[in-house]
Every structure is written in C-alpha cells, then in structure tokens.
Amino acid sequence: MITGTPAPAVPADLPSSVLHYIGGQHVGSVDGATFDVADPVSNTPYATVAAGSAADVDRAVRAALAAFTGGPWPGMRPRERARILNRIADAIEASDERIAQFESFDSGLPITQARGQAHRAAENFRFFADVVVALHESAFGVGTSQLNYVLRRPVGVAGLVTPWNTPFMLESWKLAPALAAGCTVVLKPAEWTPLSASLLPELMTEAGVPDGVFNIVHGIGEQAGDALVRHPQVPVISFTGESATGKTIMGNAAPHLKALSMELGGKSPVVVFADADLERTLDAAVFGVFSLNGERCTAGSRILVEDDLYDEFVARLAERARHVRVGPPSDPATQLGALVHPEHYRRVLDYVEVGCAEGARLVAGGTRPEHLREGNYLAATVFADVRASMRIFQEEIFGPVVAVSRFRDEAEAVALANDSSYGLAAYVWTSDLERGHRVAHAVEAGMVWLNSHNVRDLRTPFGGIKASGLGHEGGEHSIDFYTTSRVVHVALSDARPTRFGVPPQADPAL
Numbered sequence: 001m002i003t004g005t006p007a008p009a010v011p012a013d014l015p016s017s018v019l020h021y022i023g024g025q026h027v028g029s030v031d032g033a034t035f036d037v038a039d040p041v042s043n044t045p046y047a048t049v050a051a052g053s054a055a056d057v058d059r060a061v062r063a064a065l066a067a068f069t070g071g072p073w074p075g076m077r078p079r080e081r082a083r084i085l086n087r088i089a090d091a092i093e094a095s096d097e098r099i100a101q102f103e104s105f106d107s108g109l110p111i112t113q114a115r116g117q118a119h120r121a122a123e124n125f126r127f128f129a130d131v132v133v134a135l136h137e138s139a140f141g142v143g144t145s146q147l148n149y150v151l152r153r154p155v156g157v158a159g160l161v162t163p164w165n166t167p168f169m170l171e172s173w174k175l176a177p178a179l180a181a182g183c184t185v186v187l188k189p190a191e192w193t194p195l196s197a198s199l200l201p202e203l204m205t206e207a208g209v210p211d212g213v214f215n216i217v218h219g220i221g222e223q224a225g226d227a228l229v230r231h232p233q234v235p236v237i238s239f240t241g242e243s244a245t246g247k248t249i250m251g252n253a254a255p256h257l258k259a260l261s262m263e264l265g266g267k268s269p270v271v272v273f274a275d276a277d278l279e280r281t282l283d284a285a286v287f288g289v290f291s292l293n294g295e296r297c298t299a300g301s302r303i304l305v306e307d308d309l310y311d312e313f314v315a316r317l318a319e320r321a322r323h324v325r326v327g328p329p330s331d332p333a334t335q336l337g338a339l340v341h342p343e344h345y346r347r348v349l350d351y352v353e354v355g356c357a358e359g360a361r362l363v364a365g366g367t368r369p370e371h372l373r374e375g376n377y378l379a380a381t382v383f384a385d386v387r388a389s390m391r392i393f394q395e396e397i398f399g400p401v402v403a404v405s406r407f408r409d410e411a412e413a414v415a416l417a418n419d420s421s422y423g424l425a426a427y428v429w430t431s432d433l434e435r436g437h438r439v440a441h442a443v444e445a446g447m448v449w450l451n452s453h454n455v456r457d458l459r460t461p462f463g464g465i466k467a468s469g470l471g472h473e474g475g476e477h478s479i480d481f482y483t484t485s486r487v488v489h490v491a492l493s494d495a496r497p498t499r500f501g502v503p504p505q506a507d508p509a510l
Contacts, residue, residue: 008041009330011101018049018194021201023063024211030055040108040338041375049194052219054227060215064157064184067212074154074182082129087207089125104329106195108338121172127458132180147490152483154182159234163241164190165295174238177478186215188225192341243467261471265396266424269417270300274308276429284453286320290380294400298425303404304416310406314384321364324380338376345376348399355392361385388419414442424464
C-alpha cells in the first residue's frame with residue numbers, strides 16, 4: 001500500500017466465507033462454486049462467497065414453499081407476525097454498530113451514514129408490524145340483498161433482489177412487508193456487498209422466524225438472480241437496481257406472468273427558482289447528491305437554476321463541494337467515502353471525462369483527492385453550463401457528480417426537468433408556493449419534494465414512472481403487492497337469477 005493511504009478499518013468478527021441460508025441452515029453451493037468479494041478502500045478480497053446457481057435457487061424456493069404450505073407463518077394472526085417483526089427490529093437495534101461497521105467496510109459508505117441506515121432498517125420492521133396489525137379488509141353491502149367482502153391472502157414465495165448502495169436498509173425495506181403479509185421469502189443480495197446480509201440469519205433466528213420462512217441465495221445477478229426471476233414457483237419479484245436490468249427482468253418474468261415491483265434508475269432534477277431560500281437549497285442540494293457517496297437512486301443529480309441566481313448558485317455550490325470531506329469510510333468526520341467497486345469507480349470516472357469532452361465546465365472535483373492515493377475515491381464533482389443534449393445531463397451516473405443547468409422561466413424549467421427518460425424523484429425550491437405546486441404537478445416524477453430534501457414518509461407510495469420503475473411500495477401499497485385479494489359474495493335474501501333453459505310446462509312462473 002502506498003505510504004500515507006489510510007488502511008480499511010476491518011471489523012473484529014469479519015467472516016472469511018459467506019454461505020447461503022436455506023431452510024434454517026448455512027450451506028454452500030450445490031456445485032461448490034464461490035467468488036471473492038473485496039472492500040472498496042484497499043480493493044483486497046476479504047472473503048469467499050457461495051456463488052448460487054439455478055440449483056441453489058430451486059433448493060431455497062422449495063424450502064420457502066414448504067414453509068408456506070406446511071408451516072405456521074402464513075396462518076399466523078397479524079399480531080403474532082408483528083411481534084416477531086418487532087423482535088427483529090429489537091435485534092437490529094442491539095446489533096446496530098456491528099451492522100454499520102459491516103456495511104461501511106463492505107460498501108464504502110461513511111460510518112455515520114451507515115449507522116443511519118441500520119436505524120432505518122429497524123424502523124422498517126417496526127413500521128410494517130404496525131401496518132399489518134392496523135390493516136383492515138373491506139366489506140360492501142348491496143342494499144339488503146347481498147354482502148360482499150374481501151380477503152387478503154399472502155401470495156406465496158416472494159423473490160427479493162436487492163442492490164449494493166444501501167444494502168441492509170433496502171433488504172429490510174423488502175423483507176419487512178413481505179414477511180408482515182405472511183409470505184415466505186428468498187433474498188438475493190447484491191454480489192458486491194454480501195456482508196451485512198450475512199447477519200440476517202442470526203437476527204431472524206433470534207427473533208423467532210421459523211425455518212424456511214427466510215432464505216438467502218448469494219451469487220451473480222445473471223445467474224442466481226436470473227434463476228430466481230425465472231422460477232415458476234415464485235409468483236412475485238421485488239427488484240431495486242438499474243433500468244437496463246429491470247427490462248431484462250420484465251422479459252424473463254413474462255412467461256410466468258409474475259407480479260413485478262421494480263424501483264429502477266433516476267436522474268432527478270432539483271429546480272431552483274431565484275426566490276428560493278438559498279442556504280436551505282444549497283444544504284439540500286449538497287447533501288442530496290453527495291451523501292451516500294452519490295450512490296442513491298433519488299439523488300438530485302441535475303440542478304436547474306433560474307438565470308438571476310445561476311452564477312451565484314454555481315459559485316456557492318462549487319465552494320461547498322470543495323469542502324465536502326472525502327476520506328476513509330470508518331472515519332466519523334468523513335462525508336464522502338469510497339465508491340463501492342473498481343468497476344463502478346471506473347464508470348463514474350468515465351462520465352467525468354465525458355462531461356469534459358462534451359464541453360461542460362468542471363468547477364469542482366473530477367479527480368482523486370491528493371491525500372487518498374489508493375481506493376475508489378473521487379472528490380465531490382460539479383459540472384456547470386450543462387446542456388440537455390449532454391450525456392451527463394441524460395444518463396444516470398450514480399456517483400458524487402452533479403450537473404448544473406440554467407433556465408429562463410417556469411416553462412423552460414419544467415421542460416428541462418422532464419427532458420429525461422427517468423421519472424423517479426424531483427425537488428422544487430421557491431418561496432412562491434402557488435408556483436411550487438404548479439411545477440410539482442407538471443414535473444414527470446413519481447415523487448416530488450417541495451422546499452424539502454429527501455425526507456421519507458413510510459406511509460406514502462415510493463416509486464417512479466417512465467424508466468424509473470414499475471409499481472409502488474410503502475405502507476399499504478407494499479402489503480397489496482405481497483397479497484392477493486379474494487372477494488366473497490354472499491346472498492342475504494332469496495334473490496333468484498333469471499331462469500334459462502327451462503321447458504315452458506315446467507316453469508311455475510307460466
């Protein structure tokens with residue numbers, strides 16, 4: 001290692017191998033295949049991980065199906081399942097520092113932000129425990145003649161495919177509602193960040209989750225993930241990841257008519273009018289694109305600024321970016337850590353080169369910080385004078401890189417915001433609330449924050465439109481996805497149907 005480069009902070013109980021978890025047992029792959037996984041600070045392998053194949057997925061699905069058809073989980077009362085979900089949350093909170101250290105070491109997230117993700121994971125389980133207890137089923141009276149009522153039933157085995165950017169929290173975001181609804185699950189974590197998921201079996205067992213209800217198959221997406229998507233006994237797939245992979249999943253799930261919930265890519269606009277509260281807007285813009293290493297689907301990676309404020313905003317944003325503290329993920333002072341993997345790091349650097357080549361003005365960052373000679377580090381990067389035709393305006397970079405463009409009026413702001421194949425999130429900053437509402441209604445995005453940064457309300461639907469996804473999760477929307485509705489129609493009076501096919505002499509009405 002080059003002198004002066006901080007070494008990764010290795011967790012005390014770091015495993016040397018990571019196995020699947022199927023039917024309550026830690027097991028290797030059927031064919032014995034493994035792959036290496038490395039930390040993003042040294043890019044040195046720290047463990048071997050079981051590489052799942054179709055055979056391993058089938059074994060996990062069979063365990064989950066047996067637990068669904070013959071186990072107690074689907075038939076438990078909501079309160080019983082909720083108690084177990086709350087115990088999972090308790091176990092997460094009791095292990096929050098360990099989870100955060102594993103997450104930070106494995107993904108490169110700053111430790112302070114990894115701690116926040118662990119707390120959010122516990123809240124996800126508590127929230128869906130509350131949702132499933134409070135959930136009601138509907139009944140419809142038809143005068144005095146009939147009563148119709150709706151039953152919810154868990155759909156079966158749920159396939160959950162999760163990304164590498166905030167792995168533990170996003171695993172919990174899918175696991176909590178699926179388990180709350182009464183499904184059994186097979187989780188396929190991202191291959192670049194399997195470490196924090198390896199803690200889940202211990203947490204589930206401690207909380208009292210029956211064997212077979214929760215299963216993990218590690219592996220490469222094109223193998224293990226694809227096998228899960230194609231498996232005929234997995235009726236629903238929840239996926240978070242890039243849009244191109246989402247299209248592949250749709251095609252491979254189509255022969256079985258699977259239900260899909262897909263939260264995909266984003267290129268979210270931040271629309272800043274000249275009358276915005278500049279300090280609050282800058283705080284939100286800097287945090288929104290540089291927190292979580294810029295590796296977040298809802299990052300405000302396109303900032304659109306009104307002419308009268310543009311020059312000042314660019315200068316202030318660049319100054320703030322130059323002071324974003326880039327450093328080892330384990331350092332509590334770090335605000336921007338190491339990007340997750342050398343392959344992704346090269347991809348982000350390529351976009352920096354593309355931005356310069358296309359004529360955008362680089363006003364901050366764009367290079368490795370001088371004090372970090374090794375590891376996947378990039379200084380907070382700001383491009384100004386970005387045109388809508390440029391790739392850095394149109395394509396998701398998924399790193400600490402932001403593109404700033406100017407607009408003349410409200411109509412142009414909306415046109416620029418919508419000039420994207422994506423439609424996940426948007427942010428609008430103005431002191432004119434009438435205009436704020438107009439723009440919020442006109443922007444093509446699944447979620448819009450008005451004079452607010454990315455504050456989540458777990459009750460509301462989360463999801464995008466266009467290339468940013470299919471379906472919504474959150475609150476009852478998540479439970480809807482993991483359940484089927486069965487309507488029972490009951491006659492309350494002697495209502496007779498119109499009689500067909502009765503010979504005239506046998507019909508007492510004649």
